[in-house]
Amino acid sequence: MKILAIGDFHGDFPKKFRKLIEKEKIDIVLSNGDYLPFHYRDLWFKHCFGTDVELWEVIGKEKYKELILRDFRDGERVLKKLNALKIPVVTVLGNIDYPAADDLADVAKPKGKKYWRWEMNREKSFIDILKKYENIHRIDYGFWKLGDWVFIGARGHSNRGRVKSKAYRKHKKILERLFKKFRRENKNRKVIFLTHNVVYKTKLDKASKKAHEAVRGKHLGSKMFRRIIKKYQPVLHIGGHIHESRGKDKLGKTILVNPGAVHERKAAVLDISDKGKIKVKFIK
Numbered sequence: 400m401k402i403l404a405i406g407d408f409h410g411d412f413p414k415k416f417r418k419l420i421e422k423e424k425i426d427i428v429l430s431n432g433d434y435l436p437f438h439y440r441d442l443w444f445k446h447c448f449g450t451d452v453e454l455w456e457v458i459g460k461e462k463y464k465e466l467i468l469r470d471f472r473d474g475e476r477v478l479k480k481l482n483a484l485k486i487p488v489v490t491v492l493g494n495i496d497y498p499a500a501d502d503l504a505d506v507a508k509p510k511g512k513k514y515w516r517w518e519m520n521r522e523k524s525f526i527d528i529l530k531k532y533e534n535i536h537r538i539d540y541g542f543w544k545l546g547d548w549v550f551i552g553a554r555g556h557s558n559r560g561r562v563k564s565k566a567y568r569k570h571k572k573i574l575e576r577l578f579k580k581f582r583r584e585n586k587n588r589k590v591i592f593l594t595h596n597v598v599y600k601t602k603l604d605k606a607s608k609k610a611h612e613a614v615r616g617k618h619l620g621s622k623m624f625r626r627i628i629k630k631y632q633p634v635l636h637i638g639g640h641i642h643e644s645r646g647k648d649k650l651g652k653t654i655l656v657n658p659g660a661v662h663e664r665k666a667a668v669l670d671i672s673d674k675g676k677i678k679v680k681f682i683k
Contacts, residue, residue, distance in 0.1 A: 400548060402669040406431030406493065406595070406639035407660035410473035412480045416666060419682065420484060423668050427486055427545060431639040431658075432554070432595045433493025434474035435525070439466045455518055467521060470495075475528050482532035489536050489543050489550050490529075493595045494557035494640065497521040498539065502553070502570035502623075504561040538593065540573045542581070549581045549590045551633070556596040556621045557640060571623050578631040588634040588675030592627070597638035598650060599625045603657040607643040628653050634675045647679050654679070 403425045405416065420428070437443075439454060446457045455463035474496070481488045492498040499522055529537055536543045538552030553574060560567050584590050597603040597620045604620030619641060628636055632652045645659035654677050659665030670678040 400427065400545075400671050401425050402637075402671065403428045403666060404431075404637045404656055404658040404669055405429070405661050405666040406658065407433045407642055407662065408474075408477045409433060409495070409660070409662040410436030410470075410477065411662040412477045413661070413664055415664065416661070416682075417480070417484070419666075419668070420486065425486060425668070428481065428484065428488040429550070429591070429593050429637050430481070430488060430490040431493065431593065431637060432491050433495045433639070434477050435470040435493075435495045435497075436473045437495045438469055438473075439463075453515070453518065455515060456513070460515065460517075464517065467518075471525065471528065474525070478529065478532050478535060482534045484534065487536060487545065488534055489538060489552070489593065491537065491539050491552040491593055491595050492525075492554040494555045496555075497525050498555035498595075500555065501566050502540070502560075503556060503558065503566065504564040505566050540570060540577075542577055547584065547587075547589055549584045551577045551581070551590060551592050553592075553594045553624065556594065556623065558596075558619060559599055559622050562622055567623060571627065574623070574627050575630075578627070578633075585631060585633060590631075590633040592624070592633045592636045592653075594621065594624055594636070594638045596621045596624065596640040597644070597657050598628060598636065598648075598655055601625075601650065601655060602646055602648040603638070603644045603655055604641050605644050606641065609643075625650070628655075635669070635671065635677060645681070658682075 539554035543550045599620035599622045600618045604618050606614045636655045642660040648655040658667035666682045668680045
C-alpha cells in the first residue's frame with residue numbers, strides 16, 4: 400500500500416501533490432488536519448495565549464466573525480480539492496479546525512466568564528462543512544477500514560495533556576477499546592494510528608527557537624499518544640502540528656512520521672508492505 404501522509408494545510412494544497420499522487424500511484428491519503436489558515440494567529444498569540452481572554456472580546460465580534468468565516472472559506476477550498484482526488488482521504492481534525500478540547504483536560508468555565516453562542520458553535524460549523532465531502536473520512540476517536548488495513552484516529556491535542564484529568568482518562572480508554580477491537584489486525588501489523596499532534600518526547604515534537612517564548616525548545620507532543628503506542632505498538636503512527644520537527648523516529652516497533660506542513664510544500668510518501676515493512680520518502 401502506498402500512502403501520502405500530509406497535514407497542516409493552513410489554507411493551501413499545492414498542485415504538485417495532485418501530480419505526485421498520480422506519479423507515485425498513491426492508494427490513500429492520510430491527513431493530520433489543520434485545514435484552516437488561522438488568519439488571526441498573531442492577534443491570538445498577542446492577546447490570548449496563556450490567558451482566559453477571548454479574541455472577540457479584544458477586537459470585537461464583527462471583526463472576529465469576519466476572520467473566522469474567511470478561515471472557513473479558505474479551508475473548504477482545500478477540502479474540495481482533496482475530495483476531487485480519485486482515492487480515499489482519511490483525516491482527523493487539527494487544533495486550528497476547532498476541535499473539542501475535552502480530550503486534553505477537564506474543562507471548567509471560569510466564574511463570571513462571558514460566552515458567545517456563535518463562537519462556541521465553531522467546531523460544529525466546520526464539521527458540518529467536512530460532512531459534505533463523501534471522499535473524506537473523519538476518524539477522530541474512531542476508525543476506518545481499507546481492505547484488511549485499519550486506521551484509528553484522534554484529533555487536535557495541541558499540547559501534552561493532563562494525564563490525571565478525567566477527560567484524559569476517558570479518551571485514552573476510547574483509544575484502548577479501539578485497539579482491543581482490532582487486536583488481531585494489530586498483531587498482523589495492519590493498524591495505522593493517525594493523529595494531529597505527534598508523540599511526546601521524540602525527535603518529532605520539539606518546538607524551535609523561533610516558537611513562542613512559553614514553549615520555545617520544549618517537547619510539545621501528546622503524552623496520551625505516547626502511552627497508547629508504547630502499549631499497543633501499531634505498525635505506523637502519523638502526526639504533525641510541530642512543523643519544524645519534520646522527520647522519522649521509532650517508539651518500540653512503531654515507526655513515527657511527521658511529514659511536515661503542506662503549506663510549506665512538504666509531505667511524505669510511505670510504501671508499506673503486507674508484512675509491515677515501511678519505506679519513507681520525504682517530499683520537499
